[in-house]
Amino acid sequence: MTERSSHLRTTVDAYDAVAVRYAAFVRDALDTLPLDRAILAAFADLVRAAGGGPVAELGCGPGQTTAHLRDLGLDAFGVDLSPVMIGLAREAYPDLRFEVGSMDDLDLADGTLSGIASWYSVIHTPPHDLPAYLAEFRRVLAPGGHLLLAFFESEGDPVTAFGHKVTTAYRWPVDELARLTRDAGFAEVGRMLREPVEGERYRRGHLLMRVGA
Structure with missing residues (x-):
């Protein structure tokens, strides 16, 4: 088993x-996170x-953020590595499309998406693998x-693993x-950092990017 396949299997x-x-x-x-809703709304507006x-939500889990993007007027679908998560998403939101797949090897043609939301889904990616994920995002956009x-922000420290x-x-x-x-070929549109709310340990980071010229 390769290092990549071992990491994916563990996840x-x-x-x-x-x-x-x-x-x-x-x-x-999301009901109690107004700043998170605001950055999702800005993404939808853009x-x-x-x-x-x-628009694909990559690492969609049980589908609640994909459904929120749909409610914001986007033609959204979800992809996740976990078959159990995809089953739950399909059960909860039968009107939406959900597929099992890996974010670094998407079953999509080049340039077919208008948007990608990676909502806390690259957090488990080993740092040395992340450029390949970003390149795949760029390919399909x-x-x-x-x-x-x-993502979880490290507040000035280097990339840090946590439990x-x-x-x-x-x-x-x-x-x-x-x-x-x-x-990876993106231009920054904006960013938002927010402090942890009750029950959270770390500051949350959000980056809005656009495919560059």
Whole structure:
């Protein structure tokens, strides 16, 4: 088994094991997070202003954020590595499309998406693998397409591993993650950092990017 396949298998097994509890925990999470809703709304506005088109939530879990993007007027669908998560998403939102797949090897043609939302889904990616994920995001986005990355921010420290409740995750300095994303062919549109709310441990980071010229 390669290092990549071992990491993916560990992530799938971890999320499959907690999928039902995780789905219940996150179902209404956005209701109490106005800044998170605001950055998702800005992403939706940018996609619509650029002409609209299909939007993928990559690492969609049980589908609640994909459904929120749909409610914001986007033609959204979800992709996740966990078959159990995809089953829960299909059950909860039967009117939406959900597929099992890996974010670094998408079954999509070049330039077919108008937007990608990666809502805390690259957090488990080993840092040395992240450029390949960003390159895949760039491949499937059309010119002018937008990318929204949500992540745990390291508050000035280097990339830092931490004990996520499901499996190992990484906190990123916002400037370093923005640099990697620019290196992959994106231009920064904006960023938002917010302090942790009750029950959270770390500052949350959000980057809005657009496919560069």
